[in-house]
Amino acid sequence: MIASACQQAADRAFLIALALPLVGLAFAVFWNLRTPDAKPDEGEVFRDPESGAFFQGPEPGVLPERDSRGELAFRPLSYTPWPVEAAEAQEGERIRVDVGPISRRSPRTFVFDRLLSQPSQILSVTLPRPVGIVFEEDKRKGRAKICGFVPGSNADKQAKVAKLSQQQCPRVGDVLRACTCTTFVFPTRSLLGAQPPVRTIIMYGADGQTWAKVATALKKGDKSDGAVTLVLERPLS
Template sequence: RTYVFAHSLSSPSDIITVSLPRPLGVVLQYDERFRRATVVDLIGGTPADKRRKNAALNPALARDAVLPGDVLRAVTATNFVYPTRALFGAAPPERHIVVYGADKQSWTSICGALKKGEARDGDVTLVLERRRPRESQEQEQQGHQQPSALDIFTSQTGKRA
């Protein structure tokens, strides 16, 4: 399935997805004013923390890491579906992975969605919104593109080829 998330932050931002094994190792804080959960820390030694450290060394890896300041927009959770046979004990309930939208939800609801599921259900996917770094915002506003070889040559020699 394809899900579409509109940007909710007032500054330029990107929507990213990160999949992590349980336990996540992500510390969230709820903002009552905006009714959203924001990443404030990562627990040391967890896969989330290791990815953050790798992203600090190589910014190209940042799209695969949860970083402090990211806003939680959605999370995958496990729901139990009880077919008719399961009601009479003839079959176990079915486990379905669903996407839980965290926008404008209560802190209790978000925590409930994060708690649903077990390690055997597979990785948890977080949909996060991340503010763009300041320098990329300025480049975007100025319409600045990477210089071409001709631009570099001209700036170094003062002559056009």
């Protein structure tokens, strides 16, 4: 009887030890997948209807900027799109770039402030892969800039055509501010295995990033993913 009671106690202890981590895991999954309590109108949490992602505002009462379609405008910070405060609507350049799942990309608005001390222009150029642009690191200022083109590449050809047609194209000396790249985005429910990760084009923000990280982002993507869009800042003097 004593041995049987001891065995039952040991079995209960084993089941409790097994169940507690599972309960903790279930709670963690629930917490990560929950819908934020705040409503978009409260100025604290905002939902991007295109991606379904929720974004936390910097402080209560601060509303995000929306473009003419009612969609959120973003500043790209590394791989993260960060909503822009509506109060900043008069600052920076707004550029529309196609991003989203490979099969259904759509134009979204991205905001860029000028970084260069001299007069400059912020522009976007789109090139098929492989692009053929040679970048170098400006170690003193912590930026990546164009130093040349691979002979015969798409960028080289576009630059030659632009001399005759005034077409917008990359130039030596342009500073890289952002670029599109390919990554896998996990839909909210994919954590439970309901949906697989989706191959997605995103905007990578190069500001404040190390050269190693920028170089990695520039390499992310295949020819089958389509063209690459670069956002550049060009000195005008």
